[in-house]
Amino acid sequence: MLTNLPSTWCWQTEAFKEYPDHLTARNSVKKFGNKAFDIVLSIDVLSHVEHPWILALDIAATVRVGGLLYARELSSEGFQESQPDYWRFTNEALRIVYHQASGLVYEDGGFAGQLALIPDNAAKSNPQLTYDNIFQFALAIFKKRNHGSNLPVRWSQQDS
Template sequence: MVSMDLARRGLNTAALSLRFLRARDPFDAGSNTICTDFVTWLSREKGARVLEIGTRRTEGGAPTTRRHWAHSSAEYVTSDFMAGPDVDVVADAEKLSESFETESFDAVIGCSVFEHIKRPWLAAPEIGKVLRPGGKVFVQTHFAFPVHAYPYDYWRFTREALETLFGPESGFASCDSYYEFPAAIVSRELYLSAYGHSFLNVCCVAVKGEKRAT
């Protein structure tokens, strides 16, 4: 039989979570339309220069690059901080501008990589540096996901976290985000498992601001 103390703790946790959920509905974004709109845009950008970060294929793994998102005439550059399959350029995401010219890419893609970057607050403005004005970045990372180290697993993100990382301070004029793959988090030690919405992934598309006239 469940003790009253355990049940009370569970109810308090659930109530607190519902209180904060009212601040922002996690479903208020356009869901996957943000991603599909980005892919549609990129597929039509003839001759675009595209950078994808964190592309090194694990041993025995399948290719994970999104090269097929881009137009066939695009120059598609893949990078990772370690050499290996599917890596064109070895580059540190926290120091991209040391490996690539500033304002040299029309788009940057980072899928399942930001949770592995030690200092993502340095990587976001570096992406802003290598993007051309009006260029776009697509990031997919995790909100709730099992620990997975390739080689290290540092972070989990909310929509607000991505919108902050890819905000004006990093050179971006706009940032739209969404959650995907609803999930349930269950603890063996907590009687009530439902405390609000959980998701496996969180994604965003941010647009770099245009140059201001001097």
């Protein structure tokens, strides 16, 4: 998971308690090296970096071929004064940024592509939509796409 939140916050979130700290990065993917993942969650990250199109390319590189990038960004939320806050993205803008940066494809109506998006106002309209639920939903989509595989998020070597 890539987030703008401190890792200590992530480990207070039930869905992430079983995963080691090295599976989370804050506003950077450099610590992952050439590793690739089945599922990558990018939550409110691009809004907080000066050059989001560069980070989008780096994020996309951490998605294993056939994997899933699950992205959410701030859109209509108020600015956050406690940290750098540069951009706002609609879901259409995210599709463009990730596609132009890396060729990732999003297909409406079923998450058949590699990019799945969370509506920025989903949490407001559905208070039950927590980070735990987002992670579980992303994992369920991945399992369905991979014929019910119960494999957890795992390391895999990226094709060179």
